[in-house]
Amino acid sequence: MIRMPRVVVWAALLLGWEVFARLTADGFVIAAPTEIAQYVWRNTGLLWRATGVTGWVALQGFVWGNLAGVMLALAAVLIPRAERGLLTLALLAFCLPLVATGPILRVLYGPGQGPQVTLAALSVVYTTFLSVLVGLRAVPQSWLDLARSYGRGPVTLLALVRLPAALPYLVAGLQIAAPAAFLGAMVGEFTGAERGLGVLTVRALRGLDLPATWAVALLAAALSMAAFAGIGALGRRLSLAPPEILLAAPDDARGRAGASIQGIAAVAVALAVWQGAMDAFDLPRFFARRPGDVWDYLVTAPEAGAHRANLLAALGETLTVALPGYGAGLLLGAGLAALLTLAPPLAALVLPVSVALRSIPIIATAPLIVWALGRGAAGSITVVAVMIFFPTLVACLHGLARAPRPLMDLFDSYDAGPLRRLWGVQLPAMLPAFFASARMAVPAAILAVTTAEWLATGRGIGALMATVASTSDYAMLWSAIAVIGLAALATHAGVAALERAVLRRTSPEQLAG
Amino acid sequence: MTDPRALRLEGVAKRFGDGAGAIQAVAPCDVAIARGTTTALVGPSGCGKSTLLRMIAGLEAPTDGGILFGGETPDTLRRRAGLAMAFQDAALLPWLRLRGNVALGRKLARRVPDAAADDALIRLVGLAGFERRRPAELSGGMRQRAAIARALAGDPDLLLLDEPFGAVDELTRERLNAELAPLWDARGTTTLLVTHSVIEAVRLSDRVLVFSPRPARVVADIAVPLARPRHSSAALADLCEAVRAALRG
Numbered sequence: 044m045i046r047m048p049r050v051v052v053w054a055a056l057l058l059g060w061e062v063f064a065r066l067t068a069d070g071f072v073i074a075a076p077t078e079i080a081q082y083v084w085r086n087t088g089l090l091w092r093a094t095g096v097t098g099w100v101a102l103q104g105f106v107w108g109n110l111a112g113v114m115l116a117l118a119a120v121l122i123p124r125a126e127r128g129l130l131t132l133a134l135l136a137f138c139l140p141l142v143a144t145g146p147i148l149r150v151l152y153g154p155g156q157g158p159q160v161t162l163a164a165l166s167v168v169y170t171t172f173l174s175v176l177v178g179l180r181a182v183p184q185s186w187l188d189l190a191r192s193y194g195r196g197p198v199t200l201l202a203l204v205r206l207p208a209a210l211p212y213l214v215a216g217l218q219i220a221a222p223a224a225f226l227g228a229m230v231g232e233f234t235g236a237e238r239g240l241g242v243l244t245v246r247a248l249r250g251l252d253l254p255a256t257w258a259v260a261l262l263a264a265a266l267s268m269a270a271f272a273g274i275g276a277l278g279r280r281l282s283l284a285p286p287e288i289l290l291a292a293p294d295d296a297r298g299r300a301g302a303s304i305q306g307i308a309a310v311a312v313a314l315a316v317w318q319g320a321m322d323a324f325d326l327p328r329f330f331a332r333r334p335g336d337v338w339d340y341l342v343t344a345p346e347a348g349a350h351r352a353n354l355l356a357a358l359g360e361t362l363t364v365a366l367p368g369y370g371a372g373l374l375l376g377a378g379l380a381a382l383l384t385l386a387p388p389l390a391a392l393v394l395p396v397s398v399a400l401r402s403i404p405i406i407a408t409a410p411l412i413v414w415a416l417g418r419g420a421a422g423s424i425t426v427v428a429v430m431i432f433f434p435t436l437v438a439c440l441h442g443l444a445r446a447p448r449p450l451m452d453l454f455d456s457y458d459a460g461p462l463r464r465l466w467g468v469q470l471p472a473m474l475p476a477f478f479a480s481a482r483m484a485v486p487a488a489i490l491a492v493t494t495a496e497w498l499a500t501g502r503g504i505g506a507l508m509a510t511v512a513s514t515s516d517y518a519m520l521w522s523a524i525a526v527i528g529l530a531a532l533a534t535h536a537g538v539a540a541l542e543r544a545v546l547r548r549t550s551p552e553q554l555a556g
Numbered sequence: 557m558t559d560p561r562a563l564r565l566e567g568v569a570k571r572f573g574d575g576a577g578a579i580q581a582v583a584p585c586d587v588a589i590a591r592g593t594t595t596a597l598v599g600p601s602g603c604g605k606s607t608l609l610r611m612i613a614g615l616e617a618p619t620d621g622g623i624l625f626g627g628e629t630p631d632t633l634r635r636r637a638g639l640a641m642a643f644q645d646a647a648l649l650p651w652l653r654l655r656g657n658v659a660l661g662r663k664l665a666r667r668v669p670d671a672a673a674d675d676a677l678i679r680l681v682g683l684a685g686f687e688r689r690r691p692a693e694l695s696g697g698m699r700q701r702a703a704i705a706r707a708l709a710g711d712p713d714l715l716l717l718d719e720p721f722g723a724v725d726e727l728t729r730e731r732l733n734a735e736l737a738p739l740w741d742a743r744g745t746t747t748l749l750v751t752h753s754v755i756e757a758v759r760l761s762d763r764v765l766v767f768s769p770r771p772a773r774v775v776a777d778i779a780v781p782l783a784r785p786r787h788s789s790a791a792l793a794d795l796c797e798a799v800r801a802a803l804r805g
Contacts, residue, residue: 183645185647186647186649188643189647189664190664191615191634192613192614192639192640192716193634193637193664194614194636195664199664203663204649207649207651208649
């Protein structure tokens with residue numbers, strides 16, 4: 044192969060893009076690089092200010108969300124009894140449909156950056172919590188015994204052993220959190236802000252301004268990738284070896300009864316927090332509905348039947364899009380990872396690219412995808428699938444790479460061939476990573492589908508929430524949030540149950556006792 | 557033996573699980589070990605001798621019976637850092653350099669930092685020149701030697717070694733056997749050593765306790781009345797053969 048200078052390769056790529064965009068100009072999907080450059084050139088000041096606003100919002104959310112995540116993880120390790128409840132709380136914060144929480148926060152905070160910052164913070168709490176929790180726990184028994192054999196308690200253990208052990212995990216968590224905070228900030232801006240990149244996106248979409256949409260999407264992607272890379276570089280600077288994989292093994296729930304008790308407890312915690320938060324701040328009932336209000340609205344009120352029918356119809360529409368997208372994203376990610384393992388040189392090429400692409404706030408590109416594939420189901424399914432595809436691919440590639448060397452050697456010593464090795468050693472080794480990303484993908488799928496519906500397709504529960512938010516129908520808005528939250532928790536629990544059933548057979552060591 | 561300063565195990569037993577699935581790891585066990593001596597515990601793999609050691613360290617609670625060292629329970633002993641244990645897998649903290657890992661023993665034992673003493677211990681275990689290496693840059697045997705240095709750094713009264721020389725190469729092992737025993741003899745440390753090597757047991761200790769397959773039970777109690785340093789000799793070979801015979805049952 045002739046090695047061309049990089050500049051030539053890039054120039055060729057840009058030229059190809061330009062030509063392709065010009066040829067498909069009628070399709071109104073792809074903006075040419077020159078058009079995008081022109082837009083950027085003409086609107087430098089505007090883009091600069093918007094980037095500053097969104098960046099500042101994302102940074103504040105990043106700091107608060109990560110602080111909360113780390114605190115929750117520390118609490119979970121120091122007070123093991125509280126872990127279940129804390130886990131549920133963090134998961135719930137992650138499962139809240141941001142597009143619906145946005146308008147409510149808008150009413151709560153009034154004008155200003157409060158809602159965006161809160162959404163940015165909410166979108167990082169869970170992943171940071173999990174990373175740090177896994178890190179604090181990723182300590183061999185003998186290190187714990189060492190501290191115990193000197194009669195030292197949990198505080199010494201935390202300071203001398205657990206915290207240093209968790210640092211690389213924290214860095215990995217922060218890396219994931221950076222694009223997520225950016226995403227949360229932009230979604231917050233979608234739902235009503237005066238300035239910022241999210242506002243520019245909405246405006247460009249409404250005005251069918253293709254170059255503007257592309258410019259903002261590219262800018263958001265570049266900033267997220269820069270933050271992702273920057274935190275990674277900081278970690279290497281501190282010579283923290285990155286953890287091999289961020290796995291949060293589900294705790295081995297004691298039987299079916301144990302699992303359902305945990306589920307009920309989770310819902311109870313969620314309801315208590317909901318009611319408690321509303322009462323603690325003494326929020327007006329008009330927009331700050333309580334669990335009881337939602338129950339009235341959906342069950343006991345005279346028109347409850349109609350409300351329910353309305354809500355469930357929208358939910359059904361959403362699920363018909365979200366489920367295929369979720370499945371497709373997971374299967375394509377895992378499938379491509381497995382295929383790439385059969386061609387190692389290709390995998391070495393794809394991994395860094397996927398890691399980079401994973402950091403793009405896919406939501407920023409959602410309008411483009413819906414634009415390209417139309418407002419039908421195909422567009423939304425693709426948005427969901429793309430959102431899930433990259434994290435799954437990266438996690439599965441890491442998981443495949445963790446196949447135990449001696450087992451690989453064993454298969455090789457019988458000249459078993461790459462396919463049998465994949466089936467016998469690598470795929471089982473990949474399963475924990477696959478399931479971990481399947482769990483994490485549940486809230487991601489919800490975010491993707493509701494955002495696509497809100498911004499572009501005008502169907503499903505995302506569009507319903509957009510409508511009722513604009514007509515101040517807060518009873519319906521809260522009901523939609525509750526139903527989505529419940530559906531997310533249930534799906535998450537279902538995936539975790541499947542995960543336990545499979546891992547109990549393939550890798551019992553992953554299940555915390 | 558009625559020395560109140562001795563390590564006394566009275567009816568110590570350990571069962572894991574309960575009901576039909578219960579596993580008796582250690583059978584009720586009565587042993588008295590004189591202060592300041594070195595005792596080797598040998599027995600087949602998985603017989604429960606490591607569990608016994610962990611119970612003496614207070615890391616595991618016996619299901620029955622009691623353990624006292626100089627009148628103190630393992631828990632009180634642990635709390636005043638009177639014991640130290642070197643683990644089979646070395647348990648070095650990967651983010652600390654060798655010197656930091658050795659110093660950690662003193663730190664965990666709440667002793668005053670003493671870099672010179674740490675360096676002396678590092679020299680003693682033959683790791684001089686590696687002070688600034690991280691565990692990942694050391695071989696398995698070097699890591700185990702570092703773990704022994706760390707255990708000694710806290711100046712314990714009771715030293716528990718769980719197969720500490722498993723990964724150490726034969727030559728170094730012989731050198732360590734020759735150099736470490738005088739060290740804990742001089743300090744008056746009471747040392748318990750779990751090992752698979754019969755020759756090491758006889759070389760290092762004043763007494764060898766031979767355990768049966770699970771549940772662990774003392775099947776032979778062999779005194780080693782040899783002067784140090786112990787070079788190969790007919791008496792040593794005879795004792796080794798006695799231990800092997802006991803192991804064969």
